[in-house]
Structures are given as structure tokens and as C-alpha cells.
Amino acid sequence: xxxxxxxxxxxxxxxxxxxxxxxxxxxxxxEVNTGGSTDTLHILAESSLEGSLAKYIPGVNNSGKxxxxxxxxxxxxxxxxxxNLLIKIPDEFKYIALQDEFLGAITGEISTPNGxxxxxxxxxxxxxxxxxxxxxxxxxxxxxxxxxxxxxxxGKILKKYPNIPIDSAPSGYQFSSTLAFASxxxxxxxxxxxxxLSGDYTxxxxxxxxx
Numbered sequence: 001x002x003x004x005x006x007x008x009x010x011x012x013x014x015x016x017x018x019x020x021x022x023x024x025x026x027x028x029x030x031e032v033n034t035g036g037s038t039d040t041l042h043i044l045a046e047s048s049l050e051g052s053l054a055k056y057i058p059g060v061n062n063s064g065k066x067x068x069x070x071x072x073x074x075x076x077x078x079x080x081x082x083x084n085l086l087i088k089i090p091d092e093f094k095y096i097a098l099q100d101e102f103l104g105a106i107t108g109e110i111s112t113p114n115g116x117x118x119x120x121x122x123x124x125x126x127x128x129x130x131x132x133x134x135x136x137x138x139x140x141x142x143x144x145x146x147x148x149x150x151x152x153x154x155g156k157i158l159k160k161y162p163n164i165p166i167d168s169a170p171s172g173y174q175f176s177s178t179l180a181f182a183s184x185x186x187x188x189x190x191x192x193x194x195x196x197l198s199g200d201y202t203x204x205x206x207x208x209x210x211x
Contacts, residue, residue: 002058011208015195027140035110046196047071047072047073047075047175047177047179047196047197047198047199048070048071049068049069049070049199049201050068050069050201051066051067051068051069051175051201051203052067053064053065053173053203053204053205053208054066054201055209055210056208058158058162058209058210062155063150064154064155064158064159064209065151065153065154065155066151066152066175066203067149067150067152068087068148068149068150068151068152068175068201069148069149069150070087070146070147070150071146071147072087072145072146072147072179072197072199073144073145073146074144074145074146074197081164082134082181083112083134083135083137083179083180083181084132084133084134084135084180085110085132085133085135085146085148085177085178085179086130086131086132086165086177086178086179087130087131087133087150087175087176087177088129088130088175088176089128089129089130089131089152089175090174090175092168092169092173092208093152093154093166093173093208094155095164096157096158096163096166097126097127097128097167098128099157099161101156101157101160102126102157103121103124103126104121104152104156105153105154105157106131106150106151106152106153107119107150107152107153107154108148108149108150109148109149110123110126110135110146110147110148111146111147111148112136112144113145113146114136117136119133119148126197131150131152133150146179154166154208166208168206168207169203170206171202172203172205173202173203173206173208174200174202174207175184175200175202175203176198176200176201177198177199177200177201178197178198179197
């Protein structure tokens, strides 16, 4: 029995998951080689995405911000694996995200089981429909918590480019998030086994700009 099998059996026993099929759990454990072996196994997971939107008011400094708070908890183990938090941006914000300056309009901090750090541009990749935040390598056994507090200062972009449109969203602007580990960065259909490291947040506001 290898290390992952031993840990999977031990964790299952500790949380009383008598119905857990350990072979299936081990099959979903992920390995990547980054100069060594990195093991990741999530048996139970839960996460949430919350936030707020402050509308942009032309001529008013520091207006026009989306604040997001992501938190993910996992029961299992992570052996020095990297994680990426993908934040899906509403289609209405795509012209904001396409501006080169948007990278510098993203601030906040991220936390892993091993500590907290400020978000820097080197942690970010920006696309028209999403922002990807790279977390440092982390380690935990039994339970780990990952957190991100992110501010998207779209008002900073609108101040420079006032003609960029942000369409209204009758049902609110929807943001989605997914925490994925480097062993499987964009596909977590198989992992975690139970629960989710994804979350959604929809704003109460249907307009992002005060007209």
C-alpha cells in the first residue's frame, strides 16, 4: 500500500466515511512531477464565493469596484502542490478585462494553509472572460483552507477610458470561481469526490455605472 492509499484509508477512518470506496478515492488522487512527486487528494470539500459591487460614478474617485471573497476548505492532503483560482468574469465586463491596465487594477491577498500574501501582477493571468490567480505551493494533512480577497477596480479603467461600455445585467452580474490544483488545473470533474471547490456570486446591482 503506497503513501496515498495509507493516507486515504486513515482519513476515511477518521471522518467515519465507512461507505467511501477507497480505491476510487486513490484513483482520483493526482500526481505531477516538478522535480519530485506531488500528491493531492481531496475526499470532502466545500467552498463559497461572496462579494459586493460599488457602482462607478463618473467624476467620483475610488468608485467602481467589485470585491470578491473566496473560501475553500478541503479534507484530504496536499503535498506541495500549486493551486490556481479561476474567477469567471461576467460577459458585460469583457471590454474592461481586455485593457492592458486591468492587470494593475486587481489587488487583494491570498491565503493557503501555509500563510498569507498580497496579490502581485506576477500571480495573475488575465483573459477577456476570466482572471487566474496562482497560489503558492502548499502542504496540509487532514484539512486545509484556501482564501482569496480580491478587488477588481474597474473604475480605474473607466476613469481613463470613459467610453468603454458595461451593459446592464437584468438578473445581476454573475461571477464564478473554481480552485484547481496543478495536477489537474482546468478539470475537477473527478476531484473532489464529494463536495466542490467552486462557487458563484451574483450581484444585487443590475447596473455597474451610474448614468
